[in-house]
Amino acid sequence: MRYSPVIQYFPIFPEKRKRVIPATLLQTYNARLVKVDKDQILFEEGRRAVDYFQVEEGKVKMYVLNPEGQEFTQGIFAPGESFGEPPLLGDFPYPSSAITLEAGKIWRMSKSDFVQLLRDNFDIHMKLDQVLCRRLQYKSMILTEVSSYDPEHRLLTIIRYFKSKIAKHPSREQVIVPFTRQQLADMTGLRVETVIRTIKKMEKEGKLMLEGRKIKY
Amino acid sequence: MRYSPVIQYFPIFPEKRKRVIPATLLQTYNARLVKVDKDQILFEEGRRAVDYFQVEEGKVKMYVLNPEGQEFTQGIFAPGESFGEPPLLGDFPYPSSAITLEAGKIWRMSKSDFVQLLRDNFDIHMKLDQVLCRRLQYKSMILTEVSSYDPEHRLLTIIRYFKSKIAKHPSREQVIVPFTRQQLADMTGLRVETVIRTIKKMEKEGKLMLEGRKIKY
């Protein structure tokens, strides 16, 4: 048996390949699969939510910009993951904007179809709850970090978090952190310079490794 | 028709009196109503979640302590509100601890009963999703604030948020902020002194009012 060599499908977060909602079910409930370019805006802060979104291919970033143009990344979503449900189910405007980080494909489904799907599929509904709950966990974690820990602690926490998602055996394995210094800064509320300095310091102290510019942990 | 004068039931957040799950339904699914004292710990960070919780009377605070003993408040829950579902549905350890702020009564229900209740009651299940989504909205809001705004902005945002929950007509009405400086500090990741100074400054600039020590906005 041969494995498909289609490299652009290779996931950054392997376990995330499992879709929140399977493709067949999405089709049954009139979801449409739309092609997207890199850097395409999917929705903007303040707008009303009308659709359910699920990444099929590519990556999506949710972010907010403050008036000085500084960005804070609220989340990054990989293939199989859904996003933007909170404003849809909670009936409030989008608190952040969403943009594609690379070209790909996105499932979209109207709220009414989505709700009907949940009504008909209790297991999917519970799966959705799990997704929402994990997202709350992530936000609690970051909030705790940003509110009271120094740069080194924040970076270690976020690196460990993503490692636990990437690695099959997080305790034995070493992984390459799939983010730039700027992305780490945007996720932890730090400045690029601070991330660069802190990462360097941690390397000197043997707390992580650098391979070229790649961070290994 | 007479209204009950039982004052201790009077809610700080009136609209929250509506229960996530109605009492009758809770009883049907073997939930038990337990009396709690003030400052009673309901669960601790790191423990495994086994029960669904819903406040019947009193208030509950979820918080984390960092090693220096500094607290960050992850949320405060009033009568009718549920709490602690994320670790229950997401299968991860509690990211924070929960303590009662006053004596009261709390509903507890086992996970299996809770899941069965959701399976049997689609409307409640959707209501739960709404609650989870609103909680994500709150966390996104606070995270955005803590990651990139100054004390004045943070305080205004949180005060406006709670005002919108308390007031019937937030735009016309003035409300008394139901928190001490310390509580505001714990919710915004600031120090008491900073909150005190910032509130004073804002009063001088006419951005809010002080009645004795109470903050009016």
Place this chain on the structure above:
DNA sequence: GCGTTAGTATGATCCGGGTCATAAACCTCT
């Protein structure tokens, strides 16, 4: 291969909010 851009690196400077100390005002309980 070369030009362009994104990402990394490093030093100098600054300042907002944390920290510490001390005290006053207020609330609560007996």
Place this chain on the structure above:
DNA sequence: AGAGGTTTATGACCCGGATCATACTAACGC
């Protein structure tokens, strides 16, 4: 009424990370 605890208040000092400037380097498009 008085004691004890909690909340608010205010000043002095300090320091970690933001800011600004500048440069190097790896990666990418053509």
